[in-house]
Amino acid sequence: MEIINRRKRMMSVARRLRREENRNIGFVPTMGALHDGHLSLIHEARALCDVVVVSLFVNPAQFGPKEDFKAYPRDLPRDAALLAEYNVDYVFAPAVEEMYPPGFSTYVTVEGLTDKLEGAARPRHFRGVTTVVAILLNIVRPDFGFFGQKDAQQAIVIKQLVRDLAFTCEIVVAPVVREESGLAMSSRNSYLTGDERRAALVLNRALLKASAAYQDGEHNATRLIDLVTATIENEPLARIDYVSINDAETLENVDKVDERPALLSLAAFIGKTRLIDNIVLGKTKKNVISANA
Numbered sequence: 536m537e538i539i540n541r542r543k544r545m546m547s548v549a550r551r552l553r554r555e556e557n558r559n560i561g562f563v564p565t566m567g568a569l570h571d572g573h574l575s576l577i578h579e580a581r582a583l584c585d586v587v588v589v590s591l592f593v594n595p596a597q598f599g600p601k602e603d604f605k606a607y608p609r610d611l612p613r614d615a616a617l618l619a620e621y622n623v624d625y626v627f628a629p630a631v632e633e634m635y636p637p638g639f640s641t642y643v644t645v646e647g648l649t650d651k652l653e654g655a656a657r658p659r660h661f662r663g664v665t666t667v668v669a670i671l672l673n674i675v676r677p678d679f680g681f682f683g684q685k686d687a688q689q690a691i692v693i694k695q696l697v698r699d700l701a702f703t704c705e706i707v708v709a710p711v712v713r714e715e716s717g718l719a720m721s722s723r724n725s726y727l728t729g730d731e732r733r734a735a736l737v738l739n740r741a742l743l744k745a746s747a748a749y750q751d752g753e754h755n756a757t758r759l760i761d762l763v764t765a766t767i768e769n770e771p772l773a774r775i776d777y778v779s780i781n782d783a784e785t786l787e788n789v790d791k792v793d794e795r796p797a798l799l800s801l802a803a804f805i806g807k808t809r810l811i812d813n814i815v816l817g818k819t820k821k822n823v824i825s826a827n828a
């Protein structure tokens with residue numbers, strides 16, 4: 536496994552793999568502090584692709600001024616050891632100045648889809664995400680890009696980006712990986728105290744309650760949202776940011792969950808830590824979505 540810090544080196548390695556060795560490339564972008572959620576993406580990439588490239592980059596452009604960019608956990612030696620164990624071929628771990636050199640002034644925005652949910656709660660977050668992903672896709676030029684359903688809106692936004700700007704990779708979305716307790720894995724879980732970690736279980740519990748109600752015939756979105764809200768409000772350490780039901784592919788608002796799969800998503804503070812989680816109601820989505828579908 537080679538760790539690469541420079542754009543130029545990453546570009547020339549990727550070009551050689553594609554052109555001279557005719558090998559296909561799977562790319563897994565991450566912000567590091569790796570956990571089993573990330574590793575599940577790497578596992579899928581390993582199964583589908585000849586070469587696996589993982590990026591570790593805490594992207595300042597996607598954090599708001601009052602958010603946790605400085606505090607975000609970073610542990611390159613531990614991450615690199617894990618990635619070597621998972622037979623990753625290349626780790627791309629650039630410094631901030633390598634990604635955003637002095638004078639950097641081009642940003643990519645996906646309109647519409649980014650106005651709601653995480654986009655409404657975190658202005659300019661997705662502008663940072665789509666910009667860094669566009670740069671990374673241009674550097675690595677992967678055949679497949681792997682993203683987690685944990686960040687469901689992000690996955691939808693990235694698919695739109697790839698379609699609109701004609702990136703040639705296919706986007707694979709892998710299911711949410713949870714701890715045995717049901718808590719969705721997240722690098723931010725490391726901020727939680729013991730009590731908060733127990734309190735955070737209410738998020739998944741609330742989603743499962745709504746899913747059970749849906750399966751029992753409750754298809755009214757407002758009532759399903761109310762059920763989630765009431766469950767979370769019972770937990771004193773939790774404070775809801777939003778709970779929403781949207782079309783799982785277009786993110787359009789949904790009044791009644793019918794034929795099309797619906798995304799039930801939420802964000803909540805547990806103490807000072809903001810966590811997100813989601814579940815899909817209805818038929819599950821296709822796993823691999825062609826960029827040009």
Ligand code: AMP
Pocket residue numbers: 564565566567571572573575576681682683684685686709710711712713719720721722
């Ligand atoms: P991050 O390092 O948080 O930016 O995440 C990098 C990638 O891993 C994103 O595509 C996330 O959606 C995905 N990811 C993070 N947590 C999970 C999880 N619990 N299950 C599945 N994928 C995840």
